[in-house]
Amino acid sequence: MFSLSFTPALAVLSTSHGLLSAVRTSIPSPPSPxxxxxxxxxxxWYAFWIILGMALAIFWTSKRYQARGGNPELVGDIGVWICLxxxxxxRAMAVFSYPGDYFGPGIPWWKPFAIWQGGLAIYGGIIGGFLAIVCFLRVKRQPVGVFLDALAPAMLAAQALGRLGNYFNQEVYGRATTLPWGLEISPQMAPANTAPGTLFHPTFLxxxxxxxxxxxxxxxYEKLRKRSHNSEFAQQADLCPPTNQSWGRLCAWxxxxxxxxxYSLGRFFLEFVRIDYQYTVAGGVRWFQVVAGVxxxxxxxxxxAARYRKLPPVLTEVTHSAPDCSETQSTELNREKSPSEPESKTEIKMTANTEKDPEK
Known part of the structure; x- marks a missing residue:
């Protein structure tokens, strides 16, 4: 028979009061993953936060993409490929970066594929997602930069939610610390030879x-850039639609x-605190510090390149050659006020010839 058990989840809720009272001295380890x-x-919990982050990213990106003139239904289609x-x-980046966790004596062969147990490297996800976006949008003949700009803030929100899963898996923590927000790690998940009561930097936090x-x-930045456009550009904004070049004066990319x-700037410095095993290069620089720096x-x-590029030539030409509506309206008003005034040089010449030769 199937049985539904929420015991671990209820344990988290029942200890919420204890968490609030203990936060002044430490962050307790989770009761269960x-x-x-x-x-x-x-x-x-890890899978829950990852899925929730993906759902939030797809929903928010569709709203932002639609505001830029894109088709929001496209986000749902491409979202599946981005997730996959x-x-x-x-996962591939995590296996490459931490081979000792996935290969060796006593480790089952299917360990590299057990993503539900945790172990995802965000930079591998960025690369895989970027390839999915480029391939999909090229097939659909849609601009890549506009979509990526719509995705960027949503990605950060999704990454923040995903890091909560690291807390429940008791991973992605840093060096030992005595700070009041130090993280408690259960003995079976703590590094070998760790003294009881040792706290660690909550680098996931x-x-x-x-x-x-x-x-x-x-x-x-997006809000300030949209406000900074001048009136001349605003009048011609329809000639430079957001799906092609710009949105206000905010250029794609x-x-x-x-x-x-x-993100990479913050990740570079956080790597100084983390203690999980990684490849190192010259000078003891960690592998993900190299990736973050690049x-x-x-x-x-x-x-x-996007911020300081010139406006499209077509926009510049139309802006300079566009007629001045105010001058046209002023000329029409003057004609209405002076109906007896000749409308053209041709009419003036014809009048003069008529006076000289009345027979004609």
Whole structure:
């Protein structure tokens, strides 16, 4: 018989008062990584937060994409491919970065495929998702930059929710600390030879805060850039639709470039605190610090190229050649006030010839 059990979830709620009272001295470890069980099916908190983040990203991106003139239904179609390739890329990057967790004596062969147990590297997800977006939009003949700009803030919100899953899996924590917000780790999940009562930096929480901060910067920058357009550009905005070049004076690729830079900047410094095993390069620099540094520079380059590029030539030509409506209206009013005035040089010449030769 199938049985539905919410015991782990209720345990979390029952300890909420204890969490609030203990937060001054430490953050307690979660009671269980399992949200609920339905017969043989077990749903973990990690999967719950990942799915919730994906749903939020798809919903918010569709709204933002529609505001830019895009088809919101396209977001749902492409969202499936982003999730599939994003998860595949994130898992592949995690397996490559932490091989000791997936291969070795006593580790089952299917461990690299057990994504429900955690272990997703965000940069692999970014790469996989980017490939899905580019391929899908190229087939549909839609601009890539506009979609990525609509996605960027939603991605940060989804990443913040996903990091909550790391808390329930007791992973992505940092060095030992005595700070009042230190994280408690259960003995079976703590590093070997850890003294009882040792607290650790909750680096997953630091990243949540940084992601929300970066999201706020993106939204604020977007708002300020939209307000900064001049009247001349606003009058010709319909000649430069958002799905082709700009939105106000906010050019495509600006927001996604800023996203890549801000997220990678925070991730680069957080890696100094994390203690999970990674490959290192010269000088003891961690593997994800190298990745974060490269992507931060690339994001800054994308942002700069989009921010300071010139307006499309067609917009400049139309702006200079467009007739002045005010002058046209003024001329028509003057003609109405002076009906006896000749309308053209041709009429003046014809009048003069008539006076000289009345027979004609």
């Amino acid at each position: 399992i949200l609920f069980s339905l017969g043989p099916l077990t749903v973990r 390739l994003g998860i595949a890329g994130a 630091y990243e949540i805060i940084w992601n929300l901060f970066a999201m706020g910067i993106l939204l604020l 600006e927001i996604i470039g800023l996203y890549l830079f801000l 992507i931060a520079v690339a994001g800054l380059a994308v942002f700069g």
